[in-house]
Amino acid sequence: MTRSSPRRESQGLRTQWRRAWSTRKSGAQLLSTPLRRDLESRYGDLSHLRRVGSRPPLREYFTELWDRRHFIWAGARGAAVTRYSNERLGALWYVLRPLLDAAFYGIVFGLILQASRGMENFLAWIVVGIFMYRLTSRAITGGVGLIRGSKAMLRAFAFPRASVAVSLTVRELMMAMPAIIVMLGGIVLVPPHEIPSVTWSLFPVILLLHTTLNLGLSLLFGWLGAVLPDLAQAMSFVSRFLMYASAVIFPIDRFIDHPTIMAVIEANPIYVVLDLYRTVLIDGAVPPLAEWTMLAAWALGALTIGFTVFWLDEERYTRE
Amino acid sequence: MSDFQTGWHLSSDPKVTIAADNVRLRYRVQRSGPRSFRSILGKRPVSGPVLRGVSLAAREGEMVGLVGLNGSGKSSLLRVLAGLQPATSGTVVASAQPQLLGVSAALVPELSGLENIWLGTLAMGMTPDEAYFARERIELLADLGEAIKQPMSTYSSGMAARLRFAISVAADPEILMIDEALSTGDASFTERAKEAMHGLIARAGTVFLVSHAAQTIEDMCTRALWLDAGTLIADGPAGEVANMYRYYAHSIALGKDRAAKKALVSATESHPPLFSGT
Structure with a gap:
């Protein structure tokens, strides 16, 4: 057999794979004793073998997840870039869709209903609510269909399955960016104008916590959707229900006589995050510390629980 | 010397790259199609065996062909070996993450x-x-x-x-798994694909190739495994196993069940699988 000399670049790849691979525990002793003895006597040492297709412990899982960061990013970008590629206007839709959305709510609530609900700038209030709520609702709905939708990918490559949830979150954030810019521009340009104040600088901080929360929810609902695929049918109701329970369109003043409902809504992380956005962007005030802690606790809690649950059931996602 | 470098050259004593120990796989599907109201409530998934205890080992520089009729479990075995589908029971160990051509x-x-x-x-x-x-x-x-x-x-x-x-x-990759991929593509590409695979094997890799065409296995592989109804029937030099399989498939096609059964038995006798899964 001819031996071709190993090229440098391919050697690099094998070395990297071996590094990630060699962090796994030795697998030879997992074989049954007669088979192991037989193999050893025939072919010699087996200590280089590692177990294939099992769920790695958390630390290795994180390492492997981190090693896939470029893939997660490229995958998310690829999906985000091609979203409107079948439309005539193509990338223009990234701006057109949110513009149409904003115009719709402006016409319905501003012109037809003439609603103000005792607020100075009800239009801005509702646009911020709807645009930012969409991120969470898409994280939940996308999470439920996640495993089913990525089946082809999961069947072809061995990577930590949580990558698909991370990729989903990154993709949704990328696709939301034009909408966020339209939203910020809209509340400045449309009367009564909101003037950007110093508190606007807190917006990215809230977005970061919000994204953490969304990632946790995607992981959690990703697992739920894999366990119970029927959940996909119920998602539109869940999403609509959450919309009313999070004060997206209606202020919670209407529940002022129901202290229990008020308490439940005020503990709801989506309500809290929307309230933070609105306080910062519209009221130009710094939100109270209690709301920050509440959101941070929810975000980290959702991420921890979502990740653990998803990781524990890692082998389920490729089962037939 | 770390084990990074040792894998680089074919030593006189090729190492084991992948080993499977008594791998079993059952499939479970929800019955589809029209069903009675009772069966919706008392949901009973259909299940059946795909792999019935497969044990095997492959070494550096081997190009292993998997032959068998449709539904004999070739593709499932490949996916279990690649760690893409968890086996119902049994263990797979390998020297590197196998890469499925997909x-x-x-x-x-x-x-x-x-x-x-x-x-x-x-x-x-x-x-x-x-x-x-x-x-x-x-x-x-x-x-x-x-x-x-x-x-x-x-x-x-x-x-x-x-x-x-x-x-x-x-x-x-050190371990590449191919599932009937080379049937597409014209002649010149097939030639180049072959070359690429031989290069891979020369650099101490192992290739698994699934095909139900005996000719492909005979042309490309050094060793062949014959899978029938989830059981390993024969394991030996590609040419001989492929020939026996060809005769078997031919008998099945002509409806000669007794001749087919005899072919199975004689194949196991002449090229028994190295490790009998019990």
Whole structure:
């Protein structure tokens, strides 16, 4: 057999794979004793073998997840870039869709209903609510269909399955960016104008916590959707229900006589995050510390629980 | 000397790259189609065996063919060996992460060939630097000319298959698994694909190739495993096993059940699987 000399670049790849691979525990002793003895006597040492297709412990899982960061990013970008590629206007839709959305709510609530609900700038209030709520609702709905939708990918490559949830979150954030810019521009340009104040600088901080929360929810609902695929049918109701329970369109003043409902809504992380956005962007005030802690606790809690649950059931996602 | 380097050259004593111990797999599906109200409530999933205790080992420099009729469990075995589907019971150990030839899953039809190369190489676990170096080799092997800049949705199925194959081989995996991939693509490409695979084996790799065409196995492999109804029937030199399988498949096609059964028995007698799974 001819031996071709190993090229440098391919050697690099094998070395990297071996590094990630060699962090796994030795697998030879997992074989049954007669088979192991037989193999050893025939072919010699087996200590280089590692177990294939099992769920790695958390630390290795994180390492492997981190090693896939470029893939997660490229995958998310690829999906985000091609979203409107079948439309005539193509990338223009990234701006057109949110513009149409904003115009719709402006016409319905501003012109037809003439609603103000005792607020100075009800239009801005509702646009911020709807645009930012969409991120969470898409994280939940996308999470439920996640495993089913990525089946082809999961069947072809061995990577930590949580990558698909991370990729989903990154993709949704990328696709939301034009909408966020339209939203910020809209509340400045449309009367009564909101003037950007110093508190606007807190917006990215809230977005970061919000994204953490969304990632946790995607992981959690990703697992739920894999366990119970029927959940996909119920998602539109869940999403609509959450919309009313999070004060997206209606202020919670209407529940002022129901202290229990008020308490439940005020503990709801989506309500809290929307309230933070609105306080910062519209009221130009710094939100109270209690709301920050509440959101941070929810975000980290959702991420921890979502990740653990998803990781524990890692082998389920490729089962037939 | 770390074990990074030792794997690089074929030693006189090839190491074991992958071993499976008594792998069993059952499938479970929800019954589909019209069903009575009672059966919806008392949901009983249909289940059946796919692999009935398969044990095998492969070494560096081996090109292993898997033959068997449709539904004999060839593809399932490949996916279990690659760790892409958890076995119901049994263990698989390997010297490196096996790579299944299946980049199609990560590719986006709307993106160009070049962008898909980028995505596919990253999906296999390359860093951006390595993906950059691999690009040239992939372009060369796929040989698509200017079409590489067009969206993949404009490719013919043969062109897409070539790109997929080129991407998988560029990863230079130690264990490559191919599921009937070479049937597409014209003669000149098949020749180049063969060359790429031999290069892989020469660099101390192992290739598994699934096909129900005995000819493909005979042409390309050094060793063949014959799988029937989830059981390993024979394990031996590719030419001989492929010939026996050809005779068996021919008998089945002609409806000669007794001759087919005799072929199975004689194959097991002359080329028994090395490890009997019990």
